[in-house]
Amino acid sequence: MSRTQHKTNNFRRQMVFLSLISVILLATLFIGVTTAQSKEYIPPTYEYTTNYYRGYGVPDIHASVVGDTYFDRGETANVNVILSNRGILHGFKSVTDVEGDKAKQALAMKELEYETKRTIAYGIKASLVSPNDYIEIESSTNGQILEKLVPGNLPLRPMTFTIEISDNAPAGDYILFLPVSYEYQEDVRMTGGRTIQLGLPDMDHATYYNNSNITLQIPIHVEKEAEFEVVDVDGELVAGEESLIEVTYRNVGELTAEGALARVVVMDPLSIGSSTASLGTLEPGEEHTVSFNVNSEVMAVVKEYAIDSEIRYIDEDGDYAFSDNMKINVPMQSSDKWIGITQISLLLTLLITIYLVVDSIRKKKK
Template sequence: MIQAPGKTRKKILRKTSIVVLILLIVSITAFPAFGEDDETDFIIPDYGYTVDYYRSYGEPVLQASVIGDPELNRGETATLQIKIVNEGVIEGFQRLNVNQTWVSDSSEELLAVEEMGEEKECTTAKNINAHLVSETEYIEVESATNFQNVEELETGHPSMLQYTIKVDSDTPAGNYVLLLPVSYDYQANVRTATGAVANLGLTDTEYTREYKTKTETLKIPVSIKSEPKLEVAEVKGTLKQGENRVIEVTYTNTRERVAQDAMARIIVMSPLSTEKSIVRLGDIGPGENKTASFEIAATSDATVKNYGIDSEVKYVDEDGETAFSDNMKVHVPLEAAEKKISTTGIAIILIILIAIYQIVNMHRKRNKNDDENASGDENE
């Protein structure tokens, strides 16, 4: 066997090493940037095929707030718009001690810098799922709008969520907190693929990425507006056919605010009527009662039954605006009139009595004449 001289063999080995080194550098730098193709590869290179130049410190930080006025009214169906913002920041990077044997220091430093650029995506939240939860029975979140999804949210960027909620008409005034549980993925680490990854048949993989899933609950504060609520507490009096009667209606403020300069009104329809349908009550404080007196007339042929008279109270709210209570029912019974004998009836009765008297009187006279005639015949 012919062997090459020592110097020649060293030159061959040196040239071979240079060629291998160039091929490795080309194979590494020729890989495309990480994209959707990486996420669809069926083979994920393990740590034996990748190196880690940098470790980033930072992750997404989501904040949520209500757009517009968070004060809600009782009994309303509202569209609640919530803005979520990613306020995550990168706190720093740590350079790890990695040296690839077949890569020069300058090329490796370039690879490290490029990996650090990819690490900056650690604060981006991906595939955000959010649903609104109410822990109070007074506020209901409609299921049709409950689940919302945001595909991606980078640092400093907002996204809008929209939910439909229903507020019960008996909801106590005050502050409430709705819960917004969210889950999302974020990039926890990036590793640079080495030339050995080509042995797996992955020619388009430059980086591998490790993702973590985070779940947290954001708080959404809302409030229910304080306002008066007026109700009919008591009704005194009855109506009667063909008469005017006074009905006393007591109104109560069952809520937290004063109903200023309140005025009560009733709405009556035939066969009932009134000449004064509005009565001033003045200010009605929380828990306070005020009574209004209404004179109501009923026709003589009015049906005997319980009547539901509509009533409402107009007042001035805390903002100085005119407001109206809900429609209320004033339930009043109507009684039948007492049966009285009319003048015509009395006249008819007198005529009948006179006629009866005349008939009886004539009958007596006839009997008397018959008796006298009979006694005269006997004397003869």
């Protein structure tokens, strides 16, 4: 080979190399453009295609939560999840020699452009799963879908999942699972117009996709708080009388409740003079007993009554907080000092019957 031919070949290799670099840069800028091939068609087999380059790089899907991840017991809240794609295009390897063939070189350059899309995730599907009974996921918010996720681009809006936290959930950290499935471009091969022979549209390339599944973790936190329950009730109601009812409350939560005030709500046939009683400061696990004077109407039905009760207290932030409603179950007894309505009715009926019988006998004697 002459010196002139050698210089010419070197110049051509440099021009091809520069052209490759230019194509890669342009393709990276316009990576969001969808593939030319429609996924409505099954790609042809390899014998009808030619592969010029092998690309390296796949999607790398991550999840992050937008907004607050701290929740209270008994709360129904939304968890907003943003998916991101950190996939990196690591490079390409030439697998078919195209030196000296301008037509093949053009096809190779075109394939190289398509190969840059291999890190895009398509048809993303995600559902939130709770591995424990304390947190439930509302089914109507599951099955979220994204059309595609391009590296470096975030979705316009997050995936929103609704969760329900049990009243009995212990405070602490919880992990929810987010299974994600998607497709990505595994390989691109040039067809050279041979797809028409198979009855397919005239496509210059065929794209082969691979399915991928990944499970991501979504951390949330259930906050500590004071929580109460009724542990003992002493006393009973008596129809037509005022009764002393003693109620013992326990702080079963993790935080101290300061300035706690118990309040009861009664309805007919019950009434109460003072509906509140001070519990003072309740440390976690501590119990306090308070009493209420409850009046019952004389006509009150003998049964067990459920009296509503709640506690107002000052939380760790110095704000007023209220407990959930608690039931105080108290039985009703009849009074020995009063004649019940049934007994009065029977007595009146008996007297009327006796009077009618006596009056009838007198009339017959006359």
